[in-house]
Amino acid sequence: MLNIEAVDKVYPNGTRALDRVRLEVQQGEIVAVVGGSGCGKSTLLRLAAGLDQATRGCIMLDGETISAPHECVGLIFQEPRLLPWLTVAGNVGFGLSHLPRVKREKIIGDVLSRVGLADYAERWPRELSGGQAQRVAIARALAPRPKVLLLDEPFSALDAFTRASLHEHVLDLWRALKPTLVLVTHDVEEAAYLADRVVVMRPRPGRISSVFDLDLKRPRDRYGADLEAAKRRILNALDQSLRERSAGDELVPAAAI
16 A cells, blocks of 8 residues: 655745645555646655655555655656667666566566567667657566556657557556556546546645545446546546635545535
8 A cells, every 4th residue: 555644845945845645545546646737746756756755744655664766666757768778678677687587588578568569679769659668668667566656647748549559558557467556647538547546636735635536447438428427527626626725625525526
């Protein structure tokens, strides 16, 4: 379980990025974090990844405090950030150097196959399209079998067709490996299509406005009435979060959305 316990983040210039953020994420759950610009979504992911430190509070994974990058926590950025001097296989296996060669090659082949790039192992990053490069980044993050995978708007720079294809690849990997997924996104449809639960944040300072379940069966119909209803629910929650004024507002129960 990933526990975010009363986390504050204040930068040296006095900017309060996060205020009293509390959240529990169950093992194998897919949680989407949505909110307007400046609400601290990416800051929260950086803290959970151990790339930055909370000013107050803590983030724990199965009872262990996350205070530095952790082998059980993977992170995917908006840009693939592949190492140009390594092949696709070299990038995917970058965090697996401690494993015997045969086992390492098996894992690399398996994850590349699951993202549809089985024949691309010996290609260089410069030879890939944007969608292919992001698939390599997803494979690289999941190759070490992390318990938690954090995704910071990894599909936002891609066209709609490529984005939808990557959603399916991520869900296929999630079904196979069952990591916990925490996805930061501006895309309401993406949140409704992928998530089990939605966290809505409000800005200045970043706080959780509401949290609610999406009780939708999988596979989901991207154009179905259930997904449209889920999108409206998220939009209503976002609209409410922007109307909130008082710094003392409490978490809004799901029934109120």
